[in-house]
Amino acid sequence: MNGSPKIPIKNIYYMLCYAWNVLEQSDNIFLGSEKFDNIYNLFARIYINGTSSLIKRGFSRYYIHENEVTSTLKGKINISDSIxxxxxxxxxxxxxFDDFSEDIKLNQIIKATINILIKSPQLDVNLRKKLLKTRLHFSDIRDIKLSKALFSSLRYNRNNYHYRMLINISELIYYGLITNEDDNEFSFSDFIRDNQMAKLYERFVLNFYRVHLDGTIYNVHSPKLKWNLDEKINEKDLSLLPEMRTDIVIENKFKNTQLIIDTKYYSQTLVSSNWTEIEKVRTAHLFQILAYVNNSNFTGDIKGMLLYPTIEKEINANFPILGKRIEIRTLNLNTEWKDISDRLLSLVL
Structure with a gap:
């Protein structure tokens, strides 16, 4: 029996905090012991707590250039257009004139997300009421439609960084939960799509190690590796080779070791073929991690790891291949957070 990895809603919250580097904001939108039976209630609670903090702090404002028809002088007259x-x-x-306005993209996205959450049929009645009350504070903010271009245009700085958690939730809802949008009516998915969860899983593991491993001992990064070619080739041919973008690379500066981790978020850890019912590691996954290990220019001991979420059973398999060690590991996300933390640290320490 196979299915998507089972993850308690609260654990998704912790994964989000790590993945988006907003652990310092988690106290401001702390969820306490509250339990959630679906992802929409979780996101609604984060939004209620997060916007409450935002309202107390005050919405960010920018100067917006305006062209306005008026009977009284405001700024300077656009003589050409007036004539x-x-x-x-x-x-x-x-x-x-330049208007110092709160009607900016960040606030517009938050209002649009509140509107989407309110329309979710899975949302708790009390949470919907609280969101409706919260929306009143956005009465001076225009209604917009979320889009890929809108999210791509955002830039963060120290003055608006506190928006990041809420905006990332908005983006995850847009890409991972809305299955259709037609005339401001939405179709909602019960679960975050696997392709979005895969990105979340990768970023969570990377930033978990960045937070918890001692930076004086470990170097945690996600470099792009170069192919170890036997001879120099032209740029046109080189462009045909696939890029080797690692998920997580952990180097121990004192032991001179390198661990290359490739996270894989799949509903099946192992698969069977047309020729046998025996389940095996996916060939493509194994070849990918082998390519990373064999093309790394690290001068010390190198090993690779495929890290899957646990589906039915834990896997701890080791394969010595061509003088390199390849490990297959699973991470149970359907357990207490301390167990998840301990498991991740045990893979490295």
Whole structure:
């Protein structure tokens, strides 16, 4: 029997905090002992707590350049446009001015996300009421539709970094939970799509090690590896080779060891073939981690690891191949958070 990895909703919250580097914000939107039966209630609670903190702090504002028809002078007159439109004859003019406004992309995205959550049929009634009350604070913010281009255009700095957790939740809802949007009506998925969970899983593991491993001993990064070619080739041919972008690389500076971890978020850890019912490691996964290990230019001891979420049973398999050690490991995400933390640390320490 196979299925998507089972993850308690609370553990997804912790994974989000690590994946998005917002552990320092988790206290501001702490969920306490509250239990959640679906992902929408979790996100709604995060939004209620997060926007409460945002409202107390005050919405971020930017200067927005405005062109407005008015009967009173505001800023400077746009003489050219006023003449072209003959608006002077009506006793009005077009003025240009900079408005210090809270009607900016970050606040618009948050309002749009609140509107989406309110429409979710799975949302708890009390949480919906709280979101409706929260939305009143966004009355001066325009309604917009979320889009890929909108999220791509965002830039963070020290003045708006506190928005990041809420915006990332918005992005995850947009990409991972909404299956269809038509005339402001939404179709909702019961679970976050596996492709989005795979990204979350990878980022969580990477940042977990960045947070918990001693930086004076370990170097945790995710470098792009170069192919160890026998001879130099032209750029055109080189561009045909697949990129080797690692998920997590952990180097022990004192022991001179390198561990390359490739996270795999799949509903099946092992698979059978047309020729046998015996379940085995996916060939593509094994070849991928072998390519990483064999092309690493690290001068010390190198080993690779495929890290899957636990589906039915834990796997701790080791394969010595061509002088390199390849490990297959699983991480049970359906357990207490301390057990998850201990398991991850045991893979390295």
């Amino acid at each position: 072209k439109t003959h608006i002077f004859y009506n006793g009005s003019m077009i003025c240009q």
